[in-house]
Amino acid sequence: MANTVQTCFSPALYPLFADQEAIVVVVDIFRATSAICTALDQGVECMIPVAGLDEAHRYKQQGYLVAAERNAIMQEGFDFGNSPFHYMDPAVKGKTIVISTTNGTQAIEAAKDASVIAIGSFLNISALAEWIKPQGRDVIILCAGWKNKFNMEDSLFAGALAGLLLEEESFTTLCDSTITAGYLFERAEKDLYGFLENSSHRSRLKNLKLEEDIRYCLTFNTMDTIPVFHDGGIISLARLVNH
Amino acid sequence: MANTVQTCFSPALYPLFADQEAIVVVVDIFRATSAICTALDQGVECMIPVAGLDEAHRYKQQGYLVAAERNAIMQEGFDFGNSPFHYMDPAVKGKTIVISTTNGTQAIEAAKDASVIAIGSFLNISALAEWIKPQGRDVIILCAGWKNKFNMEDSLFAGALAGLLLEEESFTTLCDSTITAGYLFERAEKDLYGFLENSSHRSRLKNLKLEEDIRYCLTFNTMDTIPVFHDGGIISLARLVNH
Structure with missing residues (x-):
């Protein structure tokens, strides 16, 4: 029996799709999940997604490095925004970074009961697909919107x-989305x-002069890194498997 | 300043769009809003949308004609389902019919605080657009899904x-949906x-041998009737204006 592929266009609709056995792929192209992929690929050990800025503040007070963005703007008093370029720095290697963004971390929060959550972007899309194919699980693609x-x-x-995925006979869809x-x-x-x-969102970023970020986030297959959410943190699948 | 056109893909997301000043066009092509358009065009005086089957039952007990459908199937003990063909009967002329459907009436319920709710289908799409154009209002198209x-x-x-609508310079959109x-x-x-x-839904109807309904519901511009929701009932705009 083939596995199904479904797409959920909004975290608010996720309860209609929720399936603990499925692989949930969370995506927020501009820019949270593109940034998370980049950070882990650059050697960040773990990213801890938190939904609220209050919680992000508490981590900051405890001495963590914290990324916080709202409405595409890095929030004052934090260490990073959600530009992927913020994480292209050898200094991030081995670090744990807490992250709170407008949409991306809210989507991870919505799906947190799923047994497998992977973080997707165009940067790692082929690696992600190749990893998913042999798992024998249904797939829910959760768009942060x-x-x-x-x-x-x-x-x-x-x-x-x-x-x-649907190139393979082992996947099918009847999902209009x-x-x-x-x-x-x-x-x-x-x-x-x-x-x-x-x-609309692209225009929003354009107004903020984030053309370079946009071009980067729309680049295919720059990495094999697959971030997965595990025990409250996002780590590289390779690290999880070798653990 | 141009008016905006937005599309809401699910009644569950409607609170994100809600705007009391906008015209909300509710659509459930297969088949609730196609049936409502047909019924009013055939002379039904008023349709009373109710969300729950319990409420539909209560109306039935009070002697109303009641249409009730769930999962594309007419419910036992009621007078109509939501096939448009059920309403192509001279006997419906001048009648009030209560209607409860899987998706369509739930969508009307979600939008009920809007000051203007119109009922759309391919059957009346051009009449609807021509009526909306000069109103000077923003438009929210609410898909029942x-x-x-x-x-x-x-x-x-x-x-x-x-x-x-967007053929006119007086309308614009930045809405990705x-x-x-x-x-x-x-x-x-x-x-x-x-x-x-x-x-997916088309396959669902196909399995129920509703090909004739599908073809009818996908026909453009068979009528000028514009149903609007007013004071708890759906009536023809022409009747409202002449009242």
Whole structure:
């Protein structure tokens, strides 16, 4: 019997999809999950996602390095925002970093009862697909969206990842969200950057002069790192397996 | 200043969009809103949407004609299901009919605080767009979906209606859902019926041998009737205006 692929367009809808046996792939392309992938790939040992800024503050007071972003802006008094470039620094190697973002960490929070949560981005999409394929589990792609609304970039990722999985006979879908995301990706794949000209969040980042971040977050397969949420922290799957 | 068009893919997300000044267009193509349009066009005076079957039962006991459907099946002990063909009967003329359906009436319930709620379907899409255009109001297209999940046919309608409105300079959108629905409709418009082969709900109806209903619900512009929700009941806009 084939495994299913479903796409959930908003963390607020996740309870309709929740399945403890499934692999949940959380995605927030601009920019939380792209940043988390980058950080772990750069050697960050663990990222601790927290939903609220209060909790982020408490960690900061305890001496942790803390990343905090709201509405695409790094919050004052913290160490990092959610630009992937913040984590391209040899000084982060081996560190634990607490992270709180507008959408991405809220999505991880929504899915926290799932037994397997992986963190996806275009940066690691092929590695992620290759890892998922032999697991024999259903897959739920959870789009962080923008404040619980549908967004285009996370849906494009869902369409791309679903496409890679559905190439295999061992996966199937009857999920309208997944089929629609696939059509969206087909339309956009030759030029994701140009296609997203019309997306609301992309305009939001553009206004903040984050073009370099956008281009980076739309780059395919720069790494094999697969971040997974385990025991309250996000660590590299390779580290978890070798542990 | 231009008016905005937004699309809400699930009644569960409606609170994120709610705006008392906006026109909310509720759509449940298969089949509640297609049936409501048909019923009013056939001369039904008023339809009273109720969310729960208990409430539908109470109306039935009081002697009302009652339509009740769950999971695409007409419920026992009631007078109608939600096939549009149930209402193509001269006997319905002038009648009041209570209606409770899986998704459509729940969507109307979700939006009930809006000052203007219109009922949309492909059957009345052009009349609806022409009526909306001069109103000077923002528009929220509320897709009933399937049990609060995204569905393809309601999203296609959203893309089609948004396209008609956005032809005018007086409308604009930065809503990723609306843009995506527009792309979906562009891809499907030459053959909605064929396109929906892959949609989950269409398969559900197909299994129930409702091909004739599906073809009817995907027909454009068979009527000028615009049902609106007013004082707890759905009546024809023409009747409201002449009142």
